[in-house]
Amino acid sequence: MDFTIEQHVFLEGLEKVSILSDRKNIALLASHILIEAKEGEITLISFDQSAGGRLRLPATVAVPGQATVLGKKLYQIVRELPSGRVHLSKDPSDRKGMTTLEKDNAIFHLKGIDPRDFSSFPEIAPEYSFSVPLKDLLRLLQRTLPFVEDEEKDYMNGALFQREREAGGRATLNIVGTDGSGLHHGHLVLGEEGGIDLTEQGQKRFLVKRRHIADLVRILETDAKDDKLTVDISVNPRYVLFQWLGFYFFVRLLDLRYPNYRDVFPEDHSVTIDMSREAFSSMLKRASLISDRNFEIEMLWDDRTVTVKSQNVDIGDSQEQSPAIVNGPASSFFFSLESLSKLLGVIGGVTVRMQAIISEDPQEHNKVPVIWSSLEEPQSRYVIMPLGAEA
Amino acid sequence: MQNLWQSALHHIDVSEGTNVLEGVREIYRECRLEQDNNRLTLIVPNGFVSRLVSGRHQESILKACRTLLARENLEFSIRVSEEKKKPRKTREESRKDALPIKENSSEKLAGAEWNNHLISRYQFENYVVGESNRFAHAAAYQVSENPGKSYNPFYIYGGVGLGKTHLVNAVGNAILKKFPGKKLLYLTTESFLNEMVNAIKFNKMSEFRERYRSIDVLIVDDIQFLSNKERTQEEFFHTFNTLFESGKQIILTSDCPPNEIVTLEERLRSRFSSGLIADIQIPDFETKVAILSEKMRQEGINLSEDVIFFLATSIKSNIRELEGAMIRLGAYQTLMGKPVTIDVTRRLLSNLIQNASMPLHTELIMNEVAAFYKVTPKEIRSKKRNRSIAIARHVAVYLMRDLTQMSFPEIGREMGGRDHSTAIYAFRTVDENRDTDAILSRDIEILRRKLLQSL
Numbered sequence: 001m002d003f004t005i006e007q008h009v010f011l012e013g014l015e016k017v018s019i020l021s022d023r024k025n026i027a028l029l030a031s032h033i034l035i036e037a038k039e040g041e042i043t044l045i046s047f048d049q050s051a052g053g054r055l056r057l058p059a060t061v062a063v064p065g066q067a068t069v070l071g072k073k074l075y076q077i078v079r080e081l082p083s084g085r086v087h088l089s090k091d092p093s094d095r096k097g098m099t100t101l102e103k104d105n106a107i108f109h110l111k112g113i114d115p116r117d118f119s120s121f122p123e124i125a126p127e128y129s130f131s132v133p134l135k136d137l138l139r140l141l142q143r144t145l146p147f148v149e150d151e152e153k154d155y156m157n158g159a160l161f162q163r164e165r166e167a168g169g170r171a172t173l174n175i176v177g178t179d180g181s182g183l184h185h186g187h188l189v190l191g192e193e194g195g196i197d198l199t200e201q202g203q204k205r206f207l208v209k210r211r212h213i214a215d216l217v218r219i220l221e222t223d224a225k226d227d228k229l230t231v232d233i234s235v236n237p238r239y240v241l242f243q244w245l246g247f248y249f250f251v252r253l254l255d256l257r258y259p260n261y262r263d264v265f266p267e268d269h270s271v272t273i274d275m276s277r278e279a280f281s282s283m284l285k286r287a288s289l290i291s292d293r294n295f296e297i298e299m300l301w302d303d304r305t306v307t308v309k310s311q312n313v314d315i316g317d318s319q320e321q322s323p324a325i326v327n328g329p330a331s332s333f334f335f336s337l338e339s340l341s342k343l344l345g346v347i348g349g350v351t352v353r354m355q356a357i358i359s360e361d362p363q364e365h366n367k368v369p370v371i372w373s374s375l376e377e378p379q380s381r382y383v384i385m386p387l388g389a390e391a
Numbered sequence: 392m393q394n395l396w397q398s399a400l401h402h403i404d405v406s407e408g409t410n411v412l413e414g415v416r417e418i419y420r421e422c423r424l425e426q427d428n429n430r431l432t433l434i435v436p437n438g439f440v441s442r443l444v445s446g447r448h449q450e451s452i453l454k455a456c457r458t459l460l461a462r463e464n465l466e467f468s469i470r471v472s473e474e475k476k477k478p479r480k481t482r483e484e485s486r487k488d489a490l491p492i493k494e495n496s497s498e499k500l501a502g503a504e505w506n507n508h509l510i511s512r513y514q515f516e517n518y519v520v521g522e523s524n525r526f527a528h529a530a531a532y533q534v535s536e537n538p539g540k541s542y543n544p545f546y547i548y549g550g551v552g553l554g555k556t557h558l559v560n561a562v563g564n565a566i567l568k569k570f571p572g573k574k575l576l577y578l579t580t581e582s583f584l585n586e587m588v589n590a591i592k593f594n595k596m597s598e599f600r601e602r603y604r605s606i607d608v609l610i611v612d613d614i615q616f617l618s619n620k621e622r623t624q625e626e627f628f629h630t631f632n633t634l635f636e637s638g639k640q641i642i643l644t645s646d647c648p649p650n651e652i653v654t655l656e657e658r659l660r661s662r663f664s665s666g667l668i669a670d671i672q673i674p675d676f677e678t679k680v681a682i683l684s685e686k687m688r689q690e691g692i693n694l695s696e697d698v699i700f701f702l703a704t705s706i707k708s709n710i711r712e713l714e715g716a717m718i719r720l721g722a723y724q725t726l727m728g729k730p731v732t733i734d735v736t737r738r739l740l741s742n743l744i745q746n747a748s749m750p751l752h753t754e755l756i757m758n759e760v761a762a763f764y765k766v767t768p769k770e771i772r773s774k775k776r777n778r779s780i781a782i783a784r785h786v787a788v789y790l791m792r793d794l795t796q797m798s799f800p801e802i803g804r805e806m807g808g809r810d811h812s813t814a815i816y817a818f819r820t821v822d823e824n825r826d827t828d829a830i831l832s833r834d835i836e837i838l839r840r841k842l843l844q845s846l
Contacts, residue, residue, distance in 0.1 A: 276418070276439045304447075305414055323414045325442055350437040375438065 001065025002089040003037045005057060007081050007103070012222070013044050013057045014075040016247055019218045020046040020053045021071025033071035034118045035088070035099075037061045045121055046071055047250075051212050053219070054121055054248045065092050067099040068112035077101065077108055124241045124250055126234030128204060130163060130190055132173060134229035134244060136379075138220040140175045140186035141213055143346045143380050147184040148177035148210045158207040158254045160261065161233075161240070163190075165203070176261045177213075182339050183369075183383040184346070185261055206240055207254035216242060219249060264369050264383050269355040271328025275306050277352040277374065279322040281344045283308045288337055290318045296387050297340070300332035310337075331358045333370060333386040343384055349376030356386075394722055395459065396424045396433075402455040403448070411451060415443060424456070430466045431456055441469050507567070507575045512689075513560035519685050521678025524554060527669035531558050535565035538573070538608055538640035542667035544631075548645045549671030550840060552709030555644040558671070559610050562642060566608055575608040580616040584623050604633040610642040614663070618653045628659055635662070651837065673843060679703035679713060686714055692721030694731055701733050705740075716740050753791055753805050759842055760787040763834065772807030786835060788817035794842060 014033075021031050034045040042059045046052060067090040078086065078101075087102040090112075098109040141159075148159045160176040171190040176183065208216075223229055223245060234241040242249045287297050291310035298309040306324040311317035333356070344352075355371045365386075372382040400419065403411055412419070421436045422444075433452065435441045444452070453467040515535070520528045527549075533541040545562075547555050563577050583603075590599035603609070609630075617624050634641055645652065648670075649663035674682065680703045687694060694702075694717065702720075706713050719739060720731045731739075757768045764783035771784050784806065791802050792814075799811040799818070806814065825832045 274439065274442070276437075279418070321414055323418065323443055325439075325446060351439040 001035070001037045001067050001092065001099075002063035002087075003042055003059045003061040004085045004087045005042065005059040007078060007083050007086050009057055009059075010086055011075070011078050013055045014071070014078055015222050016219050017044040017046045017053050017055055018071040018075035019215055020051065020249075031070055031072070032068045032113055033074060034115055035067045035069065037066070037088075038064050045118065047118075047121065050209070050252045051215065052121060052250055056246055063089075063092075065090060066115040068115050068118070069099050069110045070112075074101075074110065077110075081106065122239070122250060124234060124239045125236060126241065127236045128163075129232060129234040130171060130173070131230045131232050132188060132190065134220060134223060134231050135227060136188050137231050138217065138224055140188065140379065141217050141220070143186055144175050144177035144184045145210070145213055145217060146177075146342050146346055147179055147182050147382075148213060149179045157256055158209050158258075159213045160205060160207055160258050162203055162205040174261075176258075178259075178261065178264075178383075181336065181385050182342060183261065183264060184380060185265075185382075186380045188379060204235065205258070206235055207256055207258060208240065208251050209254055212251045216249065216251075219247070265371060265381070266357055266368060268357070269328075269371070270358045271301075271326070271331065271354075271356050273301055273306060273324050273326050273328075273354045274351050274375070275322060275324040275354075277344070277347065277350060280306070280308075280352055283320045283322055284337070284340055284344060286320060287318055288341065290315050291337055295337060296334045297337050298332055298334050300330075301326055302330040329358050331356075331365075333366065334388075335370075335384060335386055339384045343372055343382055347372065347374050347377070347380070347382065349374035351375040395426075395456070396422060397722070398459055399424070399452055399455040402459060403451045406455070406458075407451060412448070415448070418443070429462065429464055430468070433467070433469045434472050435469060436472055438471055441471055444469055505574055507563065507577060509563045509567070509575070509577045510556070510560045511564065513557040514564050515561045517685055517689065518554065518557055518561050519678060519682045521674050521681065523672040523674045523678055524549075524558070527558060527671050530667055530669050531562045532565075534640065534642065535562045535569070538566050538570070539638045543635065543638075544641040544643055544663060544666040546643045546645070546649065546663050546666060546668045547671060548648050548668070550646060550673065550709060550843070552711030553671045553673065554710055555671055556612055559612065559642050559644055563608065563610055566640075570607075573607040574605070575610070576603075576606050577610040577612070579612045580614055580623075583611065583627065584616070584620060587623060587626055600630070603630045606634070606639065608640045608642070609634055612644045613646070614643045615645045615647060615652050617659070618655060621656075624656050624659055628656065628662075631659070631662055641666075647837075647840075673707070674710065676703050679706075679710075682710055683713060683717055686717055687721075690718065690721060692717060692724070694720055694724070697733060698731055698736055701736055702740075753795065753797070756790050756794065756842060757787055757805075759838055760790065763838055774807075782831075785817040785821050786831075786838065788814050789821040789835065790838060790842065792818050794839070 017033055021033055032046070034043075036043040036045065037059065039061055040058065041056050042061070043054060043056050045054045047054075067088070081103045084103065088099060089102075090099045091097060097112075099112055101108040101110060144159055149157050160174070162174040162176070163171060164174065165171045173188045173190055175186045178184075220231070229244055232241075232243045234243070237253075239250050239252055242251075284297070287308050287310035290312050291297055295310070295312065300307045300309065301324060303326050304323060305321045306326075307319060307321045309317065309319045351374065353373050353375055355373075357368045359365050359368065366388050369383040370386055372384055373380065400412060400416070418440055422440065423434050425432045425434060431453075433444065435444060449467065449469070453465065456467065457463055457465045515532065518528065527547055530542055530545065531547070534543075534545050547558060549555055560577060563575050566573060567575060587599060590596050617627060631641060643663060648668060649655065649660045652660070655663075680699055683694075683699050683702060686692075687699075698720065702713060702716055706716055720736060723735070723739060724731050754768075757771060760783050761768045761771055764779055764786070766780050766783050770780050771787055773780075788802055788806060791797055791805065792799070797805070799814040803809040803811045803814040806817075821831065821835070825835065
């Protein structure tokens with residue numbers, strides 16, 4: 001194999017593909033990138049049993065062939081090279097030998113594994129597909145990720161993607177993540193990009209493992225500056241495929257049960273509280289100096305203010321007020337500081353809204369989910385469960 | 392209009408009670424009022440504040456404004472400011488931005504958003520020039536025309552509140568107008584130190600160095616705070632060298648010349664002194680009047696000429712105090728709706744004016760001179776004729792004459808009962824030698840500055 005390629009083109013491609021090989025303590029295969037050189041282009045491939053990425057890049061290929069290199073390391077090396085053409089070559093008779101990378105006066109010899117150990121990259125035949133603007137998809141995934149369970153259990157694991165198509169053709173995409181005490185539900189109207197499929201109206205859903213969502217977010221972020229990009233999503237019973245700008249990222253789906261997230265959201269609310277997100281976030285930050293992440297804070301409100309109280313038997317207590325616009329009766333909840341911090345780490349906009357049902361029965365008071373949202377980000381809503389009355 | 396907004400809030404406190412605005416004062420601080428004939432518009436930072444105002448305080452605000460402006464038919468509306476804050480980053484974005492950018496980093500930084508931290512209101516156009524700062528101003532202007540070529544480094548020193556920060560920001564703003572592609576950074580020494588400490592803490596020294604060594608113009612305020620900070624001096628030395636050797640412009644300010652910064656490494660001292668050093672002195676009366684007039688124009692304050700003259704005469708120390716006094720008078724005038732007179736000025740600014748008119752005590756002059764020349768006041772008053780004591784004696788006489796209203800006979804008496812002719816002789820000796828004796832000139836300058844700043 002022998003080819004030359006522009007350093008910045010190579011770097012942009014490696015930036016995506018190396019994310020998939022950026023793992024510790026995993027199989028050797030998954031930490032390497034396969035480079036295939038054919039006429040006029042090279043293909044970078046990284047995959048393991050559950051996910052993989054492929055990208056074709058323009059190159060001047062003198063001799064076609066294959067090589068494998070540690071993905072993350074190759075990215076780090078190319079990142080340090082000056083701009084200009086980079087030359088890679090590998091002796092075809094040396095299957096487990098070195099790949100040589102040269103640029104000006106720098107020469108690297110990089111070990112690899114046998115390219116034949118890479119099984120062929122799956123081509124996924126979709127059952128249905130749709131498109132989503134990249135920036136919208138990224139935004140929703142970024143807000144979902146902190147709420148996605150990461151454990152190996154068979155319920156509520158992973159991030160749920162649900163595509164609904166109504167009669168008349170309108171399609172929406174819902175993305176949901178929950179860890180049992182908090183939940184994010186994001187939705188997008190797909191419009192013309194709602195896609196074409198062979199089924200009629202109804203819903204389609206699939207589950208993706210947390211670490212693959214995290215990889216997808218990192219890869220999407222590399223193209224986040226381009227407002228006009230669209231991601232094509234294709235799905236069959238075993239895989240989902242995300243494609244944009246020639247990058248092809250597939251993920252094996254989780255075959256697990258997932259709760260009906262809509263059941264979590266009450267139909268109505270008896271209290272709505274609007275407050276400045278910045279002020280609320282600052283109050284919590286200060287409260288957390290007293291009450292560390294393992295403890296709760298108390299949030300009380302009357303018709304004009306919200307008060308946050310925290311206490312710690314070893315340190316002391318604190319109390320702080322902020323103005324709020326309240327419609328509904330005065331009351332209070334206890335929340336886990338960790339859950340609220342997670343919420344405020346992702347929620348954007350200027351005004352945070354809390355909606356809840358205030359039950360007269362103290363036994364029921366903390367059992368109904370509390371809904372959070374940002375007035376400036378209507379595509380997302382969150383559930384943070386209050387802590388029990390005995391907290 | 393910021394005065395009217397503050398006045399309106401104050402009026403609500405007085406007429407309706409301080410509990411009305413309780414809890415919202417901090418939020419409302421970011422608001423401002425705009426007036427167009429009979430229409431007042433309250434500009435608020437965001438939709439939440441808009442709803443808060445309209446839901447709770449709109450009537451009170453309108454009532455207050457109608458009273459203060461004596462206009463019953465005033466109309467009021469609320470508008471959300473169009474100035475957008477930078478979008479908040481999510482954790483993932485913040486984490487990504489924390490990754491080091493190694494390759495082509497200077498080009499990438501040039502293309503990315505760069506915050507130069509310049510204070511935009513400080514321009515050459517609104518910098519008042521007088522005898523006290525003429526040289527510094529001319530040199531600063533030259534630097535802005537040819538950064539990196541004229542005077543490098545450019546070192547400006549002077550007492551507190553005399554306009555050093557204004558001048559160096561004016562240079563920066565002028566450079567960016569002329570050379571929009573240049574990467575410029577203005578910061579205080581304290582900011583440099585804090586950034587360095589954070590970089591060490593989070594193991595980001597390479598990014599820290601990359602940031603500072605890739606810029607075209609570096610402006611550092613209050614460089615005297617490098618004193619006693621060895622690690623910062625070390626880092627600054629390397630930054631200075633890298634920039635200087637690449638022909639990048641460095642501008643520094645301080646409260647004293649380089650050779651007076653205590654415990655400054657010699658290699659830094661010599662570098663700071665290797666370019667042009669310019670000082671800014673306390674402005675004279677005419678310059679103070681000009682400064683006040685300019686500031687009043689900017690702030691929309693209108694004080695009578697005799698009040699301006701009174702301020703310029705009474706407040707001798709620095710421009711910052713002068714401006715502070717002017718703002719206080721302006722706010723009083725707006726709130727009370729009455730013109731400010733000299734009597735009112737005396738009353739409102741009694742502490743400032745009292746301090747300013749305190750004369751320099753001869754004892755203070757004697758003690759400072761004695762300490763400087765490492766002799767005692769007793770020795771200065773004595774008959775001893777050692778060289779160091781004699782010099783100290785002459786300098787003491789010179790400064791007493793220069794900084795107080797004392798006559799030569801009074802000075803003679805103060806110097807241990809000497810004749811007035813001895814005092815005259817001592818004064819003339821120093822006065823004639825100042826121009827030719829650089830050390831003497833420097834010593835007198837240092838002492839003068841110290842004594843004036845102690846007022």
